[in-house]
Amino acid sequence: MRLLLIEDSKRLASLIRDGLQDQGFAVDWCETLNEVKLLRQLVQYDLLLLDLGLPDGDGLSLVRSMRRREDTTPILIITAHGELDDRVVGLDAGADDYLCKPFQLPELVSRCRALLRRPGASLSTVLSAGNVLFDSSTRALLVSGNLVDATAREINLLEHLLRRTGQVVPRPVLENSLYSMENAVTPNALEASVSRLRKRLKMAAANVQIRTVHGVGYVLFEPK
Amino acid sequence: MKKHETAGPTLLRQLTYRLAVFTLIFAILDVGLVVWTYTSQPEALGEQLLTLEASKLERSPFLSPDELTGPPGARSWSARAVYPARANPDHPNRSGSLMDWTRRERLEHSIRISGVRRIERGGSPEWVWMELEADSIRPYIPVILNELLTHVALPLVPLLALMLIFNVLAARRILQPLRQAEREIERLDAEKMTTRLTEPSAPREVNALVRAVNRALQRLDDTMVRLRSFTSNAAHELRTPLSIIQLSLERLPESDHRTELQLDVSQLNRLVGQMLDLTRADTMEFDTGTILDLADIGRDIVSDMTPMAYSANRELHFDDFGSAMVSGHAEAIYRIYRNLVDNAFLHAPGESPIEVSAGPGPQISVRDYGPGICEADLSNIFEPLWRKDRRRNDGAGLGLSIVKRLAEAHHGTVSVQNMNGSGALFTVHFQEGMPESGDLKQTLPS
Incomplete structure (x- = not known):
């Protein structure tokens, strides 16, 4: 995983870079939009971490020009501007996520992972959380290294949750994944599937938790 | 708009007062002039006196001249009808007429005034002879008053009224820009x-x-x-x-x-x-003109804050009670929710759940299971930098004032109530009624 960090505060940049490197990411760092241009000609990056206020221009112009050229490299904006319209403007320009300074490293890491896990992103097909491991190409589910048997429906559900570990997955998204598999789904089919998946994970001594977020959806948490 | 206490006399009062003083001075001068004119011309005064008495007959068709009482204060008074034709039946022209005349004689202690006046009653002419003796000015008073009425009051009063109306209208018109400015200043925000x-x-x-x-x-x-x-x-x-x-x-x-x-x-x-x-x-x-479903924003905030709730071992619930469409600014409403939920996290203890909802209708609410808010604090909680306990340093007390300001920017209101049992329920009501189109811009509150 090769990330490009574009940030003009040297001290902040080195902290972010060190933190991400500790988490196993390869991070290049530059300070200006010009350098970004040069570096991107040499290296294919999997994710851009972009500060908006740069010495030689506005980071948003880079986002816009990349999207115009149909470059879909994920972009995470990291900025001190967290005001009412800034997030919307950033996402409208084509950024994939928006993180307001100051932030904690785990949050940055989880957002990076989430962006890299997105379908189309080039992260490997293996998703993991806690002692749960899932290979999305072979559809194999392992807990503590042991293969666990589960129905296609449950596997599908788990994949959605794993792709957004720590983030709430809305009910409609999960329901759609069930509908896509079968024509007739009873109103509480989702609850039933989640409940079976929970039981199965518990039996296998998985240390992840699937929480119900009443009125919104479900979320999978890694052990604290 | 709030009606403010005003100070000082009104323009109308000032103008009326000045005009009244001015007219009074003018009237006094005028009266003096009239009185002086007549007292220096006693003949004219006597003439007027008889004419005035005769006019009383003219005004009352059935009064006979003998019944005339004469001016007050006269020493003697007599009046009778005179018939020129009967007075001279042999005169060839029976329709002959008398001339008006007045005679003024100085007696030993008084003045005698006599004369004939032609009056018109019921379309036919009559003649009346009158005579009076006066030893003071008193009999002349009605005449003088009558003169004052016709020469001073009648011209002056309408003039005064017209001047007053004109002045007030003119001044109002001239001051109109000031009123306009006052209204605009009042609306300044x-x-x-x-x-x-x-x-x-x-x-x-x-x-x-x-x-x-x-x-x-x-x-x-x-x-x-x-x-x-x-x-x-x-x-x-x-x-x-x-x-x-x-x-x-x-x-x-x-x-x-x-x-x-x-x-x-x-x-x-x-x-x-x-x-x-x-x-x-x-x-x-910011533009509050986007049509939004409050439930969408409620689900977002619950999704976004669930990890934080999870690490604090708390549960966040969301309930959608429906039809919560409003015209607003999504991020601003998100911040309203966010600050309310933050507030609930801070003030409700331990692992108690927090309930977030949208609807029914254009409203959102956040309920906690904390100690609630005591009556004495209710008026303060939306003030910036207010904190119940200054020794606690878990917040600057800005959250709820942000909620209030953002709600007001949507022409909405925030209310809080203590729930039976425990906890506080914060509710933000947005404007009723969906706008026709999505271009409702913020208007200046008036």
Whole structure:
């Protein structure tokens, strides 16, 4: 995983870079939009971490020009501007996520992972959380290294949750994944599937938790 | 608009007072002139006296001349009808007439006035002979009064009334720009300092005043802009060093000391964010014209805050009670929710759940299971920087005032009630009724 960090505060940049490197990411760092241009000609990056206020221009112009050229490299904006319209403007320009300074490293890491896990992103097909491991190409589910048997429906559900570990997955998204598999789904089919998946994970001594977020959806948490 | 206490007499009163004084002086002069004129011409006065008496007969068709009482204060008085034709039956022209005449004679102690007057009653002429003796001015008083009425009061009173009306209208018209300016100043809003008064083309004096007020407003506006941009820039500039501190702390070996520092930094972060929010809410520079479903935003906030709730072992619930469509600004409404949920996290203890909802209708609410809010604090909780317990340093007390400002920017209201059992329920009501189209811009509250 090769990330490009574009940030003009040297001290902040080195902290972010060190933190991400500790988490196993390869991070290049530059300070200006010009350098970004040069570096991107040499290296294919999997994710851009972009500060908006740069010495030689506005980071948003880079986002816009990349999207115009149909470059879909994920972009995470990291900025001190967290005001009412800034997030919307950033996402409208084509950024994939928006993180307001100051932030904690785990949050940055989880957002990076989430962006890299997105379908189309080039992260490997293996998703993991806690002692749960899932290979999305072979559809194999392992807990503590042991293969666990589960129905296609449950596997599908788990994949959605794993792709957004720590983030709430809305009910409609999960329901759609069930509908896509079968024509007739009873109103509480989702609850039933989640409940079976929970039981199965518990039996296998998985240390992840699937929480119900009443009125919104479900979320999978890694052990604290 | 609120009616304010006004001081000083009204324009109408001032004008009326001045005109009355002016008229009084004029009337006194006029009266003096009339009285002087007649007393210097006693013949004319006697003539007028008889004419006045005769006119009483003319006004009452059935009164016979003998019944005339004469002027008050006369020593003697007599009157009778005179018939010129009967007086001279042999006269060939029976329709002959008498001339009016007056005679004034000086007696030993008095004046005698006699004469004939022609009067017209029921279409036919009559003649009346009158004679009186007077030894004082008294019998003349009605005549003088009559003269005053016709020569002083009749011309002056309408003139006075007309002048008053004209003056009041003219002054009102001239002062109209001042009233306009007053209304506009009344509508000025400290939150929206870009409004200026309309400069009237005339009169020059009012124009000068209005322009001076506008210049003062401009200076105030400049100061406000500087202050706000300073707050905003300061907050932005603080964020990078705060990030550095926060990330550096994470790299330190774990200890109680580190945890404490991390907590301090996170409170500082929150404060900086809230200062920015408040600055932004104050300037109200956002468009509340997007049609939104409050439930969508409610689900977002619950999704976004679930990880935090999870690490605090708390549960966040969301309920959609339906038909919660409003015209607003999505991020602003998100901040309203966010600050309410933050507030619930801070004030409800332990692992109690927090319930977030949207609807029914254009409203959102956040309910906690904390101690609720005591009556005495209800009026304070929405004030910026107010905190129940200043010794606690878990917040600067900006959250609820941000909620209030943002709700007001949507023409909404915030209310809070203590729930039976325990907990507080904060509700934000948005404007009823969906706008026809999505281009409802913010209007200046009047």
